[in-house]
Amino acid sequence: MTIGLFFATLAAAMIYILTPGPAFLALFALSASRGRGAGALFVAGHLVGDILWGTLALAAIVGVNQLGPMLFEALGLFCGLYLIWLGIRAVLSRQAAGMAVVGANHPLSAGLVFGLTNPKAYPVSVAMFTVLVGHYSGLLTWDMAPLVMAVAFVGFILADLILVAIAGLDLVRRFFLRHGLIVTRVVGVTFVLFGAKSIGDAVASYRARA
Structure with a gap:
């Protein structure tokens, strides 16, 4: 694994x-009402899902990479459009997401x-x-996948x-x-920016090959 791939994966x-989304908003809503301890239990439970989806995501990327750059570019284009769609929905939202306290009495199992x-x-x-x-798609192989997932x-x-x-900070x-709707809309802007970058990278890769 190269230094570049290590830090890119990390x-x-x-x-x-860290990018705000449903789990981010649920964590902050729970912490706002129950404190840092409840939030810690929530993310501890949620980590199982992060590992599962992260593993499947890396497996998909490695698999697409083995099949050729065109499919990897298509994946980047699709994911970029999806992120932009999520972002626009959040920006146009009329109410804050995640304000309802999720699993307040059982934060670990809720997470x-x-x-x-x-x-x-x-x-x-x-x-x-x-x-x-x-x-670094050219460096990704099935043999390297466990190390990448560990990082x-x-x-x-x-x-x-x-x-x-x-x-957990009081402030x-x-x-x-008080300002959950603002947080939700910032989420939307962040997703739009990441989506635009994903589409831009896919287009640049295709033009370089063409």
């Missing part, structure tokens, strides 16, 4: 966790169920890894620690309860 895993059943987790994880690891796991843990620490808890 960054992709951390950004996948586990949330992580395993979130329908957006797989395409978003594919999109994030495609955007940041796509430049991604470290990224998941680091990002979860950062989120729990921030979500952040008060801000989220």
